[in-house]
Amino acid sequence: MASRRMITTIWRFYLDGFRGMTWGRTLWLIILVKLFIMFFILRLFFFPDFLKAMAPDDDKGDYVSRELIERVR
16 A cells, blocks of 8 residues: 555656746647657658568578677677
């Protein structure tokens, strides 16, 4: 019961803090847009699915294990 009350207290603390923000909401919006660009847009253009190109279908596990064994030798 005490841990539930502590979690509720922490939740209310953050909720009240976010309600009272003036510039904070704008900064959080900028942070979220930036994360979206980094993880979704840049991934599509600069980080192709290398494993899909090298090991089509269900051979991905075999491909990875072969590469790991070859690189150790």
